Structures are given as structure tokens and as C-alpha cells.
Amino acid sequence: MDQKTYLPVFIEETKENIQLMSENLLLLEQHPDNLDAINTVFRAIHTIKGMSATMGYEKISQIAHEAENYLDWVRDGKAIVDEQVINALFELADEIEEQLNSLSATGETKETDSRRLAVLSRFRQDNGFDEEEELKPALYSIRVTLDPDCMLKVARMLTIYKQVGTYGEVQQVVPTVAEMVDAQTADNMECTMVTDKTNAIRHFLATHGDVAEFSIDRKGPAPSVSHEVDAGQQVAEAADSAEPVEQVEPVQQVQQAEPQHNAQANAAESPTARHSPSIRIDTEKLDRLLNLVSELVINKTSIQQQASDVPEMSEGVEHLNRLTADLQETVMQMRMIPLETVFNRFPRMVRDTARSLSKSVALEVSGAATELDRTIIDDIADPLVHLLRNAIDHGIEPADRREQAGKPETGVIKLQAYQTGNRVIIEVADDGAGIDAELVKRHAVARGLIAADEQDRRTILNCIFSTGFSTTGQVTDLSGRGVGLDVVKSSIENLGGEVEVNSTLGKGTLFRISLPLTLAIIQGMLVQCSEDLFVIPVSYILETEIIYPEEIKMVGQQRIYMLRGKVLPIVYLAELMGVEDYTPPEELSMVVARHGERQVGLLVDDLISQQEIVIKNVAWGQELFRDFLGTTILGDGSVVLIIDVNNLLAPLKIKEVDKLGQSVRSLPARQ
Amino acid sequence: MANQYVVFQLDNELYGVEITQVRTIEKSLPLTRVPHAPNFVKGVCNLRGSVIPVMDLKKRLSLPETPDEEIDRIMIVNLGRFSVGMTIDAANDVVTIEPEDIEPSPSIISGINAEFIQGVAKVGNRLLIILDLQKILTLDQIDQLEKLN
Incomplete structure (x- = not known):
């Protein structure tokens, strides 16, 4: 087998299994007797072990083997799950993940951290479990029930029978092979055999996709195979073994019965989760498909325009229109990934962060199935991690202060996602100390961010997103709360999103992130500016306005416009775009755009239309297109640049105008 | 091994690029200007659905400008994962040149930065200037060029 071909798949699937393992370990931490969780962890680790052994990564399979062994004793009731064990298993999961990272970086596994491995073997000794006992051959009854929906039952049952048979010596099988073949069906099978490999059989059956349920029951010690022994001795042996069998069986039955139910419960929910008919596709192929579809959409638009004069084509064009719309929608959906892929790792992260701060925090996640375009998913994790860490570190109070405030000891962080219209909202809410708006206000006024008479609570609170807001040592209670929030804000804005905060002192804080569903197609405003056309993304636009040149005033070198009593700095887009000798028309259109924390009026000759814009990136010379998010092709085939408002306006020193605000009203109009 | 070269004309000089690097040669296409981009x-x-930057090859090679002329052809070259268009006067021919017939370029040919030239070769009785597309399309050069100017 060529390992390189399978390495990416191996890494991805193993990561999924580690994720599954982590999720269920967290569950186990809450409910140590949850057998479902133990079984799931077991299955995950077993799959990791098998796959890594197949791939030849012995180090990984060895780590998995350690964890598997211990879990096996847990399943057999021979060992317990406590906090230490869970920590040790988490450590092993980390170890496997590190090995995977090393694999994807260098193509080779790294040295195993032997301390991590040693922890579980120590528990094993502490539990006084003797591994030998399991290895003695004994008589077992193995019952297998096939998934009622599976096809070719006889063939499948025979394969299972054949495989199980390799683990020991079969004494009896009901129904017999001949009976199965005659009956042309086989739902159940009971196989009595002598084996010392029950673990192997259990693994085989537990991971077999067509097995709905199974049980492995110990019937007694292995019968003597020697026929020379006289009858009396055999009877004596049977008598000897009779009692232990009686004793062992009820215990075995109880222990086996539970997992059996679980197997059934799992079977009910997992086929869709584990065997859903899905395939993995290279994301590049998806991107290419999207590109082709955008191509088609553009092409369709131009055909539509050309065919508008030809009545006999209208039906065909209409059909083409519907088909392309469906196709586009389907392709967009293919790129949608549930937020789950990002949310998954948060429970573990919250647990670890809370622990390191000696706080008790519960994370409640909802709406993880909400889907977003994968380009956005990739970049939303970091800001969310930041907000969650902030909430644990600065939001949730230490236990004693929570008690004083009459709150439950365990702080709650709610992570919620949902879709409204064509946007997805993600909320991070904590029931912690909240933010002192008065403190923020004093600080913000001191930094000149807001006026001293600012009353709007939202405006005040949202100052915490300003760059370097809390880095001054003055406001100790706040420091940390604002650190990095400017980064959070800018990374969310880069995704075409918005973030805002609301907070009640003593009650908690809520961060609300709003994101577009996709970045590949955006809403854009097509504007005319001298002889050029440009697209301004609607996500930047606050409003549009018609204004006249005589309404424009000057403050120093800066043009301004009074919009509902507020000073709005304005610029001619044509001038920004280097048009020489620009003559503005009699009537101008103003696009009020968001530029970081302030607003700027962009003056253009005309607003043409608002439309869906398919973003086309230019592969070469990105540094030349700094001021643009990309390009798009219009229905007539012409290329138009999409303006990146933040980058375009960054070099302008628009800031100074704000301070001139109050005195401006008395200035005479220009001309 | 002998390589094939596409021969084209800029002003009165002949230039060549390896045929494997040329995707197509198009009649003039409508262009959208890019504000703030370097003059070349x-x-x-x-x-056909991809947005491709187009370079004024004369400006890139610092050749003297000939005023007010129509773009005749755009040669689309492929380099790695991207395509770039280049304006040329006319594409003449495809020629086969043996590697040993390519000589290192003299430091300056008609004012072109020697870095952009892979070598020169005789085609019939004319001199063919073989361009190094990799260098021409590497934008690190811009900074240095602009600093010099």
C-alpha cells in the first residue's frame, strides 16, 4: 500500500476519532458510569489502533493499545473511571494528536512521551488486575444478530462466522452453515467455541458495520480435548467447573447485558452518523466546481440579455435560468460545513482553561449544526477561542465571589449559533461579572473615543473593541477584558462580519457575531465613478444618499458633509482611484461606508444597482491589488474591481476631522 | 534537447519565449484598469471566465514608449499556477533552437535590463532575444526597480 496516498485520509479520520474520544471523555467525566460513552471511546481508540497499525505507525498504535487495554478492563468492570484516568486518557489523546501533527509536518512519527504512556500502566497495577487470566482459553458462546436492513445476509453471516472461527476452535454453530444456505437468510447465529481471544472477537464484531448486536458469554473453562482421559475424571472435572461457572455467569451476564443494550442504542443512532453515504472531496475540486458554476451564471446572464428580443427562446432561457439557480444553490450547499467542526474542540478547551484558572465553568453549546461556507469556518475558530478564553478568564468570577453575589458556583458559558436570513449569528454569553459601562466610558472619554456626554450604552460598551483599549494600567478591573478584542473585531470584519457586545454589570456579558453565509458570492453595490465601474460590498455600506456639491464643506484639507447634524468626512472615490482632472457631476451619490470604527462618505457619480457578485481572485500579483477584495465579471463579460474599503481608506488621515466636529457648523460653505 | 520558441515582435526587435509557457495569443481584449498598480x-x-492581469511588456522591459498605439495582441503566458497576459506587437513564428545555439546575453540590449534576458540566439540573419519569464513575472523586482528610479 502506498502510504502517502492514504496519509491525509488517515490523519483526518484519526483526528475525527480523537475528537469523538474527547467528546465522550468529557461526557464520562460528568457521568462515570455512562457505558455508551465508554463504548464510543473504546471504538474510537480501537479504530485508531487498527488504522495506525495498518499504516505502519507503531508508535501511535502502541499508544492506542494502552488506552484500549485500560478501557477494556473498565468495560469488564475490572477498573474504574475517575478523574485521574480521564486526565490520563486525555493525555494519550494529546499524544496521538501530536504524533499526527508530526506526521503531517514531517511525514514521520515523533518520539513517544513515555511519561504519558506510563500513567495508565500504573493504574493497571494499582487495580491489581492480572492480565494472564484473560488469556486462558475457555468456552464461550458468541451470539450475533445482523442488522435487519443489510443485504445478502447469508453471505455476510458466513464471512462473520469464518472470521470468528479463526480466533479459536468452534464447537458448535446454530444454525449450521447448511441450514443458513438452505434458508437463504440468517438473522441470528450462535457459535460455541473455545477461545482465548474474546477481545479480538469483540473488536471484530463491535466494528463490523452489519452487526446489529452481539454478546460474548463465558460458558466455562475449555473442555478437555483428551479422549484418553477416563470418564470418571471427566465427570470430576465437570463437577469442579460447575460451581465456578454458576458463579461467573451471572456476573458476566450483567456486564455483558449492558453493553448489549448500548450496542443496540448505538446501532439505532450511529448508522446515520457513521455510515452515511458521503465521500471526501478535495476542496480544490470544489473550488473549481464553484468557479465553473459562476462561469455558467455569468454566461447565462449574457444569453438572457441577448435572447430577450427573441420570444421563441423565452421558455428555454427560463428553464436555463432555473437550472443554473438550482445548480448554484447546490454547489454553495456543498461548500457549507456545520459549525460543529469548530465547536467540537471547545468543550475540551473550556475544561482545560477553567481548570488552569481553578474555576468551575460549564459550556452549553447549541446550534452546532448551523452551516457556514468553509472559507468562513476556517477563520472563525480563532476569534471564538479568544472570546471563550476571555469569558472564562475575565467574565466568570472566582467561586468565592460568585457565592457572595448569590450565583451558583459553576459559571455558565453559552455558545449559540443560528441562522437568520442570509446571515449566521454566533453568540458567546457568560453569566459572569459583566462589564462596568461607567468604567469603560471614563476610559473611552480619556482616550478620545467618545464624547463626554455620550449616553448610548451600546456605543460606550463597544469601545472595548478599540485597538489597545485596555492596555493602559489605569483600569485594572478591565485590563485583559479588552486585550485582543480589536483583533477579534478585525478578523470578523475581514470575513464580512460584525461583532458587538452587550453586558449588564453583575449579570454577565454577551458577544454577538454576525457572519455572511458565504464569501464566494457577496452582495455588492455597482457604482459608476468617472469612466470606471467599481463594486462596493454591501457589508461595508451603512446607507446611501443623494447630495449636491454645494452641500460639501471644507475643514482644512478635508471635505465634510453634515449628515443629520453629525460631521461626516467625505472623499471623491474618483480621486482615490487616481482619476486626473475629475469633474464631479451636478448631483452626486454618496455611499456612507464603515471604515473601522468611523464612517466615511464615498462620493460617486452614480449608483447603478445592487446585485449578487461572484468574487474572482486574480492569481498573480496580489500585492498590486491591495485596495481590492478581488474582481468580478459582469453579465456583459467586463471585469470590475471590488473595493476593500478598509484598505483603500487606510492611508487617509480622516481621523483628525473628528476632533474638529463641533466648530464646523459655523464655517461657510465652499464657494 | 532542442526547444521550441514563440517568436514575437516589440518595436523592431524579435523576442522569444518557450512555447511550453505560452497558453494562447489573443486579439485585443477589453481591459479594466487597476488603480494604484505599477505603470507596467x-x-x-x-x-473565458478567468480574470487575468495584463502587463505592458514594453514598460516592463523599460523600452521607449511609442505614442498612442493600439494593442495588437495579448500573449497569455502560464507560469506555475497563474496566467498573465503581455502586450506584444505581433506574433510571427515558432522556431526550434538548440540549447548550444543560445548565447549568454550581453549586459545591455537596447536598454533592457539584462536580468530579464535568458540569452540570445541567431534566427536566420536576425537576433532573437529570449526572455526569462520567471524573472519578468517576479514582483520582488518591482521594489528594486522603483527604488532605482
């Missing part, structure tokens, strides 16, 4: 970037065009 003529704009972007729509080549």
Missing part, C-alpha cells in the same frame, strides 16, 4: 500593469481582462 495595463489592467485586468476576462479570458
Whole structure:
């Protein structure tokens, strides 16, 4: 087998299994007797072990083997799950993940951290479990029930029978092979055999996709195979073994019965989760498909325009229109990934962060199935991690202060996602100390961010997103709360999103992130500016306005416009775009755009239309297109640049105008 | 091994690029200008659905400008994962040149930066200037060029 071909798949699937393992370990931490969780962890680790052994990564399979062994004793009731064990298993999961990272970086596994491995073997000794006992051959009854929906039952049952048979010596099988073949069906099978490999059989059956349920029951010690022994001795042996069998069986039955139910419960929910008919596709192929579809959409638009004069084509064009719309929608959906892929790792992260701060925090996640375009998913994790860490570190109070405030000891962080219209909202809410708006206000006024008479609570609170807001040592209670929030804000804005905060002192804080569903197609405003056309993304636009040149005033070198009593700095887009000798028309259109924390009026000759814009990136010379998010092709085939408002306006020193605000009203109009 | 070269004309000189690097040669395409780009970037065009930047090869090679002329042809070259268009006067021919017939270029040919030239070769009785597309399309050069100016 060529390992390189399978390495990416191996890494991805193993990561999924580690994720599954982590999720269920967290569950186990809450409910140590949850057998479902133990079984799931077991299955995950077993799959990791098998796959890594197949791939030849012995180090990984060895780590998995350690964890598997211990879990096996847990399943057999021979060992317990406590906090230490869970920590040790988490450590092993980390170890496997590190090995995977090393694999994807260098193509080779790294040295195993032997301390991590040693922890579980120590528990094993502490539990006084003797591994030998399991290895003695004994008589077992193995019952297998096939998934009622599976096809070719006889063939499948025979394969299972054949495989199980390799683990020991079969004494009896009901129904017999001949009976199965005659009956042309086989739902159940009971196989009595002598084996010392029950673990192997259990693994085989537990991971077999067509097995709905199974049980492995110990019937007694292995019968003597020697026929020379006289009858009396055999009877004596049977008598000897009779009692232990009686004793062992009820215990075995109880222990086996539970997992059996679980197997059934799992079977009910997992086929869709584990065997859903899905395939993995290279994301590049998806991107290419999207590109082709955008191509088609553009092409369709131009055909539509050309065919508008030809009545006999209208039906065909209409059909083409519907088909392309469906196709586009389907392709967009293919790129949608549930937020789950990002949310998954948060429970573990919250647990670890809370622990390191000696706080008790519960994370409640909802709406993880909400889907977003994968380009956005990739970049939303970091800001969310930041907000969650902030909430644990600065939001949730230490236990004693929570008690004083009459709150439950365990702080709650709610992570919620949902879709409204064509946007997805993600909320991070904590029931912690909240933010002192008065403190923020004093600080913000001191930094000149807001006026001293600012009353709007939202405006005040949202100052915490300003760059370097809390880095001054003055406001100790706040420091940390604002650190990095400017980064959070800018990374969310880069995704075409918005973030805002609301907070009640003593009650908690809520961060609300709003994101577009996709970045590949955006809403854009097509504007005319001298002889050029440009697209301004609607996500930047606050409003549009018609204004006249005589309404424009000057403050120093800066043009301004009074919009509902507020000073709005304005610029001619044509001038920004280097048009020489620009003559503005009699009537101008103003696009009020968001530029970081302030607003700027962009003056253009005309607003043409608002439309869906398919973003086309230019592969070469990105540094030349700094001021643009990309390009798009219009229905007539012409290329138009999409303006990146933040980058375009960054070099302008628009800031100074704000301070001139109050005195401006008395200035005479220009001309 | 002998390589094939596409021969084209800029002013009165002949230039060549390896045929494997040439995707197509198009009649003039409508261009959209890119504000704030260096002067040798003529704009972007729509080549069957892909947006491709187009370079004014004369400006890139610092050749003297000939005023007010129509763009005759755009040669689309492929380099790695991207395509770039280049304005040329006319594409003449495809020629085969043995590697040993390519000589290192003299430091300056008609004012072109020697770095952009891979070598020169005789084709019939004319001199063919073989361009190094990798260098021409590497934008690190811009900074240095602009600093010099």
C-alpha cells in the first residue's frame, strides 16, 4: 500500500476519532458510569489502533493499545473511571494528536512521551488486575444478530462466522452453515467455541458495520480435548467447573447485558452518523466546481440579455435560468460545513482553561449544526477561542465571589449559533461579572473615543473593541477584558462580519457575531465613478444618499458633509482611484461606508444597482491589488474591481476631522 | 534537447519565449484598469471566465514608449499556477533552437535590463532575444526597480 496516498485520509479520520474520544471523555467525566460513552471511546481508540497499525505507525498504535487495554478492563468492570484516568486518557489523546501533527509536518512519527504512556500502566497495577487470566482459553458462546436492513445476509453471516472461527476452535454453530444456505437468510447465529481471544472477537464484531448486536458469554473453562482421559475424571472435572461457572455467569451476564443494550442504542443512532453515504472531496475540486458554476451564471446572464428580443427562446432561457439557480444553490450547499467542526474542540478547551484558572465553568453549546461556507469556518475558530478564553478568564468570577453575589458556583458559558436570513449569528454569553459601562466610558472619554456626554450604552460598551483599549494600567478591573478584542473585531470584519457586545454589570456579558453565509458570492453595490465601474460590498455600506456639491464643506484639507447634524468626512472615490482632472457631476451619490470604527462618505457619480457578485481572485500579483477584495465579471463579460474599503481608506488621515466636529457648523460653505 | 520558441515582435526587435509557457495569443481584449498598480500593469481582462492581469511588456522591459498605439495582441503566458497576459506587437513564428545555439546575453540590449534576458540566439540573419519569464513575472523586482528610479 502506498502510504502517502492514504496519509491525509488517515490523519483526518484519526483526528475525527480523537475528537469523538474527547467528546465522550468529557461526557464520562460528568457521568462515570455512562457505558455508551465508554463504548464510543473504546471504538474510537480501537479504530485508531487498527488504522495506525495498518499504516505502519507503531508508535501511535502502541499508544492506542494502552488506552484500549485500560478501557477494556473498565468495560469488564475490572477498573474504574475517575478523574485521574480521564486526565490520563486525555493525555494519550494529546499524544496521538501530536504524533499526527508530526506526521503531517514531517511525514514521520515523533518520539513517544513515555511519561504519558506510563500513567495508565500504573493504574493497571494499582487495580491489581492480572492480565494472564484473560488469556486462558475457555468456552464461550458468541451470539450475533445482523442488522435487519443489510443485504445478502447469508453471505455476510458466513464471512462473520469464518472470521470468528479463526480466533479459536468452534464447537458448535446454530444454525449450521447448511441450514443458513438452505434458508437463504440468517438473522441470528450462535457459535460455541473455545477461545482465548474474546477481545479480538469483540473488536471484530463491535466494528463490523452489519452487526446489529452481539454478546460474548463465558460458558466455562475449555473442555478437555483428551479422549484418553477416563470418564470418571471427566465427570470430576465437570463437577469442579460447575460451581465456578454458576458463579461467573451471572456476573458476566450483567456486564455483558449492558453493553448489549448500548450496542443496540448505538446501532439505532450511529448508522446515520457513521455510515452515511458521503465521500471526501478535495476542496480544490470544489473550488473549481464553484468557479465553473459562476462561469455558467455569468454566461447565462449574457444569453438572457441577448435572447430577450427573441420570444421563441423565452421558455428555454427560463428553464436555463432555473437550472443554473438550482445548480448554484447546490454547489454553495456543498461548500457549507456545520459549525460543529469548530465547536467540537471547545468543550475540551473550556475544561482545560477553567481548570488552569481553578474555576468551575460549564459550556452549553447549541446550534452546532448551523452551516457556514468553509472559507468562513476556517477563520472563525480563532476569534471564538479568544472570546471563550476571555469569558472564562475575565467574565466568570472566582467561586468565592460568585457565592457572595448569590450565583451558583459553576459559571455558565453559552455558545449559540443560528441562522437568520442570509446571515449566521454566533453568540458567546457568560453569566459572569459583566462589564462596568461607567468604567469603560471614563476610559473611552480619556482616550478620545467618545464624547463626554455620550449616553448610548451600546456605543460606550463597544469601545472595548478599540485597538489597545485596555492596555493602559489605569483600569485594572478591565485590563485583559479588552486585550485582543480589536483583533477579534478585525478578523470578523475581514470575513464580512460584525461583532458587538452587550453586558449588564453583575449579570454577565454577551458577544454577538454576525457572519455572511458565504464569501464566494457577496452582495455588492455597482457604482459608476468617472469612466470606471467599481463594486462596493454591501457589508461595508451603512446607507446611501443623494447630495449636491454645494452641500460639501471644507475643514482644512478635508471635505465634510453634515449628515443629520453629525460631521461626516467625505472623499471623491474618483480621486482615490487616481482619476486626473475629475469633474464631479451636478448631483452626486454618496455611499456612507464603515471604515473601522468611523464612517466615511464615498462620493460617486452614480449608483447603478445592487446585485449578487461572484468574487474572482486574480492569481498573480496580489500585492498590486491591495485596495481590492478581488474582481468580478459582469453579465456583459467586463471585469470590475471590488473595493476593500478598509484598505483603500487606510492611508487617509480622516481621523483628525473628528476632533474638529463641533466648530464646523459655523464655517461657510465652499464657494 | 532542442526547444521550441514563440517568436514575437516589440518595436523592431524579435523576442522569444518557450512555447511550453505560452497558453494562447489573443486579439485585443477589453481591459479594466487597476488603480494604484505599477505603470507596467495595463489592467485586468476576462479570458473565458478567468480574470487575468495584463502587463505592458514594453514598460516592463523599460523600452521607449511609442505614442498612442493600439494593442495588437495579448500573449497569455502560464507560469506555475497563474496566467498573465503581455502586450506584444505581433506574433510571427515558432522556431526550434538548440540549447548550444543560445548565447549568454550581453549586459545591455537596447536598454533592457539584462536580468530579464535568458540569452540570445541567431534566427536566420536576425537576433532573437529570449526572455526569462520567471524573472519578468517576479514582483520582488518591482521594489528594486522603483527604488532605482
